[in-house]
Amino acid sequence: MTNPMALVAPIGLTHFLLLGTALFCLGLYSVFIKRNAIALLMGIELMLNAVNVNLIAFNKFIAPASYTGQVFSIFVIVVAAAEVAVGLALVISIYRDRATTSVDDLDWLKW
Structure with a gap:
């Protein structure tokens, strides 16, 4: 009787890079397509x-x-948390003023 796990290929760097590419493309699609400010922030979070x-x-393979990949990843998480805090504060402030979160309606700085 053969071991079924022996037939499974090990997960390599290519698999992780494909996952990262898929996540980044999904986030980029969300940023380009969505008109809601909250959805834009979620797309940026997916890209990060x-x-x-x-x-x-890359660090693992x-x-x-070394721990450079983990350290840089922690920095990215900190930047993402700061981005969410500032972004949500801006969205709440704009919603209170304009009663909408649609980025198409945020045109008060246009001439």
Whole structure:
């Protein structure tokens, strides 16, 4: 009787890079298509998480003895948290003023 796990190929760097690419493309699609400010922030978060996946994958497969990928990933998470805090504060402020979160209606700075 053969072991079924012996037939499964190991997960390599290519798999992680494909996952990161899929996440980044999904986030980019969300940023380009959605008209809601909250959905735009969620798309940006998906793109930042794709970067985190790639950083950790490169660290694991290129230099497993160092922690540079994890450190950079922590910095990206901190920047993402700050972006969400500032972004949501702006969205709430704009919603109170304009009663909408649609980015098409945010045109008060146009001539």
